[in-house]
Amino acid sequence: MSIQHTVIFRLNHSLDSPQAAAFFADARALLSSIPGVQQFTIQRQVSEKSDLTHQLSMVFADESAYLAYNEHPTHVAFVANRWLPEVAEFQEYDFTEVEGD
Amino acid sequence: MSIQHTVIFRLNHSLDSPQAAAFFADARALLSSIPGVQQFTIQRQVSEKSDLTHQLSMVFADESAYLAYNEHPTHVAFVANRWLPEVAEFQEYDFTEVEGD
Numbered sequence: 642m643s644i645q646h647t648v649i650f651r652l653n654h655s656l657d658s659p660q661a662a663a664f665f666a667d668a669r670a671l672l673s674s675i676p677g678v679q680q681f682t683i684q685r686q687v688s689e690k691s692d693l694t695h696q697l698s699m700v701f702a703d704e705s706a707y708l709a710y711n712e713h714p715t716h717v718a719f720v721a722n723r724w725l726p727e728v729a730e731f732q733e734y735d736f737t738e739v740e741g742d
Numbered sequence: 743m744s745i746q747h748t749v750i751f752r753l754n755h756s757l758d759s760p761q762a763a764a765f766f767a768d769a770r771a772l773l774s775s776i777p778g779v780q781q782f783t784i785q786r787q788v789s790e791k792s793d794l795t796h797q798l799s800m801v802f803a804d805e806s807a808y809l810a811y812n813e814h815p816t817h818v819a820f821v822a823n824r825w826l827p828e829v830a831e832f833q834e835y836d837f838t839e840v841e842g843d
Contacts, residue, residue, distance in 0.1 A: 644788070649835055665840070687745070688836040696837055732833075734750055735789040736797055739766070 642737050644701045646710075649686055649693045650731035656694060664727055668697065668719070675713045677706035693730065707735075743838055745802045747811075750787055750794045751832035757795060765828055769798065769820070776814045778807035794831065808836075 654660040665683055673681035680700040686693050701707040710716055755761040766784055774782035781801040787794050802808040811817055 645785070683840050684746070684837040685840055686835050687838055688747075688834050690834045693835070695840075696835070733789050733791045734787050734794070734797070736785040737788055739784050739786055739796075 642703065644704065644707050645680075645698060645736040646701060646707060647696055647698045647734050647736070648731050649691070649696045649734070651692060651694045651729045653727055653729045660727070664723065665695075667723060671715055671719050672697070672699070675710050675715050677701055677710050693732065743804065745805065745808050746781075746799060746837040747802060747808060748797055748799045748835050748837070749832050750792070750797045750835070752793060752795045752830045754828055754830045761828070765824060766796075768824060772816055772820050773798070773800070776811050776816050778802055778811050794833065 652661055652664060654664065669681065669683060672678060678699045679702070680698070682696075682698045684696045684698070686696055699710075701710065753762055753765060755765065770782065770784060773779060779800045780803070781799070783797075783799045785797045785799070787797055800811075802811065
């Protein structure tokens with residue numbers, strides 16, 4: 642069963658800063674290059690009921706593809722070098738289909 | 743610009759109860775019948791990093807379609823009669839596309 646992995650987050654940078662643009666460009670280039678990543682998107686979060694501002698979303702064919710992504714050196718390096726220093730707050734959610742959908 | 747409206751939540755009911763099944767069936771039937779609601783889905787939330795268990799998602803063509811849904815009597819009644827009494831915890835997020843995606 643496929644899994645949609647999402648992270649909703651807010652950067653330490655202001656939204657219109659060059660640092661924010663560089664973060665999104667690098668996230669897209671690096672993470673979408675990892676084997677098994679499908680349907681990679683970055684969206685704006687616009688509900689006033691949350692102060693998080695963006696969502697990263699990707700789909701994996703199955704649990705083993707998701708685990709391989711988590712352990713891939715490009716992902717591990719991105720988390721250490723970019724995510725932890727540049728992200729102020731985040732929440733992960735992973736989705737699978739419900740029977741009938 | 744289209745808007746994806748999502749709510750991630752946890753019911754007061756146990757997941758395999760008839761009450762939970764009735765909630766999901768009624769949510770699908772009632773909310774997806776409201777004009778302007780597109781791509782209605784219910785998914786399981788499976789990340790251990792959140793204790794919320796399901797996501798409702800729908801897409802609106804624009805902000806005015808979203809506002810009309812919010813004010814529609816079927817939505818207002820569902821919130822009062824089912825959502826508030828049966829949902830233990832929830833978080834809303836709304837997404838729009840980022841240029842380039």
